[in-house]
Amino acid sequence: MTVRNGREFLSIPGPTTVPDEVLRAMHRPAIDLYSGAHLELTASCLADLGRIFGTKGRSYIYAANGHGAWEAAVTNVLSRGDQILVLESGRFAVGWGQMAAMLGVEVEVLPGTYSRAVDPAALEARLRADRAGAIKAVLVVQIDTASSVVNDIPAIRAAIDAAGHNALLMVDTIASLGIMPFAMDDWGVDVAVSGSQKGLMTPPGLGFVAAGAKALRAHGRAGLRTFYWDWTQREGPEHYQKYCGTPPEHLLFGLRQAMDLLFQEGLANVFRRHRLLAEAVRRAVAAWAAGGALGFAVNEPAERADSVTTILLNSGDDPERLRDYCNRHLGVVLGLGIGALSGKAFRIAHMGHINAPMILGTLGAVEVGLGALAIPHGQGGVQAAIDWLAAEVKA
Numbered sequence: 001m002t003v004r005n006g007r008e009f010l011s012i013p014g015p016t017t018v019p020d021e022v023l024r025a026m027h028r029p030a031i032d033l034y035s036g037a038h039l040e041l042t043a044s045c046l047a048d049l050g051r052i053f054g055t056k057g058r059s060y061i062y063a064a065n066g067h068g069a070w071e072a073a074v075t076n077v078l079s080r081g082d083q084i085l086v087l088e089s090g091r092f093a094v095g096w097g098q099m100a101a102m103l104g105v106e107v108e109v110l111p112g113t114y115s116r117a118v119d120p121a122a123l124e125a126r127l128r129a130d131r132a133g134a135i136k137a138v139l140v141v142q143i144d145t146a147s148s149v150v151n152d153i154p155a156i157r158a159a160i161d162a163a164g165h166n167a168l169l170m171v172d173t174i175a176s177l178g179i180m181p182f183a184m185d186d187w188g189v190d191v192a193v194s195g196s197q198k199g200l201m202t203p204p205g206l207g208f209v210a211a212g213a214k215a216l217r218a219h220g221r222a223g224l225r226t227f228y229w230d231w232t233q234r235e236g237p238e239h240y241q242k243y244c245g246t247p248p249e250h251l252l253f254g255l256r257q258a259m260d261l262l263f264q265e266g267l268a269n270v271f272r273r274h275r276l277l278a279e280a281v282r283r284a285v286a287a288w289a290a291g292g293a294l295g296f297a298v299n300e301p302a303e304r305a306d307s308v309t310t311i312l313l314n315s316g317d318d319p320e321r322l323r324d325y326c327n328r329h330l331g332v333v334l335g336l337g338i339g340a341l342s343g344k345a346f347r348i349a350h351m352g353h354i355n356a357p358m359i360l361g362t363l364g365a366v367e368v369g370l371g372a373l374a375i376p377h378g379q380g381g382v383q384a385a386i387d388w389l390a391a392e393v394k395a
């Protein structure tokens with residue numbers, strides 16, 4: 001017996017639900033890539049990406065996923081043999097570092113765990129020890145999608161400044177842009193990367209990179225530059241050079257519409273919606289966690305992300321059973337545990353095109369699953385989420 005027919009709820013941390021408006025905006029014929037309309041589309045997308053990144057620097061759009069944006073960032077500012085420091089707080093910064101290592105960069109990881117954010121004091125101490133200034137860049141994620149940690153980027157910037165260090169600060173915002181505040185220029189971030197398919201509500205396939213003045217100076221010396229990713233190539237006089245070839249037109253139509261939706265709602269309201277719904281999820285998880293059979297991956301409440309929550313199953317139950325049940329019987333697709341939490345956790349995404357019924361529905365389905373599979377858990381998770389929203393979402 002299942003009760004899954006109806007609209008499927010995709011509750012994985014990317015790709016996320018694409019709004020019908022965005023799907024409709026993509027349902028049109030291709031256009032001339034040399035036309036004025038396309039030039040305007042490109043100009044408006046680049047300008048508005050800069051607005052969302054919070055930078056007056058340059059923005060670049062790649063026909064690529066987030067991994068492509070990672071490679072674009074690394075190859076444009078670094079050279080073979082350069083040293084970089086990767087700040088671990090889960091899976092993703094480490095993955096970015098592995099990519100850099102394969103490109104010939106010397107990668108050191110500042111060790112961290114899946115349960116805590118990056119410690120700015122540890123970063124400051126490591127950079128102070130680098131008297132020769134050998135470390136050329138610091139790589140960090142704003143939200144780590146595996147652990148569901150949110151890192152404090154201004155505090156990380158402050159640590160670099162306190163150490164008097166000259167390294168570039170490079171931030172992955174793939175699971176945080178359009179979800180929570182990010183202010184590249186105000187926060188002193190030199191390079192930021194993102195992707196289309198999470199907070200930006202567009203199908204996968206666009207990678208974004210923003211570069212500030214210091215990163216552009218480093219670009220002038222970088223030895224890892226390649227034709228496809230190269231920022232200078234993309235500043236060339238022909239429109240197609242912005243994409244190093246044919247633009248990913250339909251994804252751009254979608255992105256344009258998605259950014260319009262974000263601006264219509266207002267970015268401050270978008271962030272507040274995410275915060276309220278994320279907290280509803282956390283209230284539910286806190287209730288389920290009574291008794292300890294289930295719990296948050298991230299210990300400190302202030303370090304829990306507003307885009308995704310990673311939930312540990314401490315009972316020895318296989319989280320894949322829960323995911324499978326919720327998917328096949330209830331029509332809710334939960335995220336699986338990845339990296340060190342593979343087989344030990346599941347994830348509830350709460351990013352992008354989400355509202356109260358989607359989140360309450362997802363939480364309700366998880367609670368049905370926990371009950372049906374007799375996985376030990378505290379009662380009243382959905383009720384706690386309801387109580388939170390009833391108190392916070394004023395009439």
Ligand SMILES: *Cc1c(COP(=O)(O)O)cnc(C)c1O
Pocket residue numbers: 014065066067068092141143144145172173174175195204
């Ligand atoms: C999803 C994600 C990535 C990888 O993006 P892809 O589009 O899958 O290549 C990188 N970093 C973070 C923080 C992510 O959430």
